[in-house]
Amino acid sequence: MILVFGQNGQVATELARQAGDQVLCLDREAADLSDPAACSAAIETHKPRAVINAAAWTAVDKAEDHEAEAAVINGDAPAAMARVCAAQGIPLVHISTDYVFDGSGTDPWVETDPVAPQNAYGRTKLAGEDGVRAAGGAYAILRTSWVVSAHGANFVKTMLRLGAERDRLTIVADQVGGPTPAADIAAACLSIADQLIADPAKTGTYHLSGGPDVSWADFAREIFAQAGLSPEVVDIPTTEFPTPATRPANSRLDNAALTAAFGIARPDWRTGLSSILRDLNALS
Numbered sequence: 059m060i061l062v063f064g065q066n067g068q069v070a071t072e073l074a075r076q077a078g079d080q081v082l083c084l085d086r087e088a089a090d091l092s093d094p095a096a097c098s099a100a101i102e103t104h105k106p107r108a109v110i111n112a113a114a115w116t117a118v119d120k121a122e123d124h125e126a127e128a129a130v131i132n133g134d135a136p137a138a139m140a141r142v143c144a145a146q147g148i149p150l151v152h153i154s155t156d157y158v159f160d161g162s163g164t165d166p167w168v169e170t171d172p173v174a175p176q177n178a179y180g181r182t183k184l185a186g187e188d189g190v191r192a193a194g195g196a197y198a199i200l201r202t203s204w205v206v207s208a209h210g211a212n213f214v215k216t217m218l219r220l221g222a223e224r225d226r227l228t229i230v231a232d233q234v235g236g237p238t239p240a241a242d243i244a245a246a247c248l249s250i251a252d253q254l255i256a257d258p259a260k261t262g263t264y265h266l267s268g269g270p271d272v273s274w275a276d277f278a279r280e281i282f283a284q285a286g287l288s289p290e291v292v293d294i295p296t297t298e299f300p301t302p303a304t305r306p307a308n309s310r311l312d313n314a315a316l317t318a319a320f321g322i323a324r325p326d327w328r329t330g331l332s333s334i335l336r337d338l339n340a341l342s
């Protein structure tokens with residue numbers, strides 16, 4: 059059994075969907091990440107063959123005013139999980155983010171590039187990465203970006219709602235990255251967990267993002283095209299859409315190391331988007 063922290067989030071939902079009774083997904087009542095000791099205890103109690111941490115504080119703007127709370131959930135809790143996993147010889151797959159980088163340039167980020175988070179969310183996620191590494195066990199830190207699915211709140215669902223309501227939308231065009239379907243992240247996590255059990259030497263930090271890289275505005279255009287919606291999309295710069303937390307202009311991630319180590323190809327987000335739209339139609 060693989061123990062998953064998170065139950066209702068986008069990736070956790072897909073993990074349960076794909077792996078069924080092969081995973082045990084813990085909700086906040088079973089293991090609250092604001093109580094790292096409870097996370098440690100859950101691992102000790104269930105004695106899984108692997109752990110996937112798919113839970114996090116993901117409210118990026120809210121973290122600006124609540125960094126201490128976010129730091130416990132995104133930093134202290136993963137570190138606590140990693141220490142127990144290391145002590146018991148259990149591999150840990152931990153999901154992180156491109157926000158650990160400063161968002162400069164136009165080249166895809168590789169795992170060894172210097173980190174320099176520009177907002178509270180990124181700082182707390184980097185603390186979690188550092189804690190996982192420091193524990194000394196078998197782990198894979200999986201940095202990803204722009205997560206979307208038929209579940210929860212995300213850009214696809216927001217665009218579908220706004221695209222049905224409005225004739226014209228202004229959308230940021232100078233932030234570029236790889237939209238990543240949660241289904242692809244879940245599949246990667248399951249494969250990585252199994253491979254780490256067999257070969258702990260694959261321990262390390264990896265990147266997974268959907269391709270091709272695209273701006274938010276062009277991502278919206280593809281969403282509307284596939285959904286049969288036709289609002290006008292007007293490109294705007296980030297300066298015209300201010301947010302409490304600084305967003306990176308460059309969220310591109312190089313996936314080569316993941317492919318080389320685990321045989322996981324970079325997913326095409328356009329295919330994933332089609333699946334998300336089918337899921338949403340089935341739910342409606």
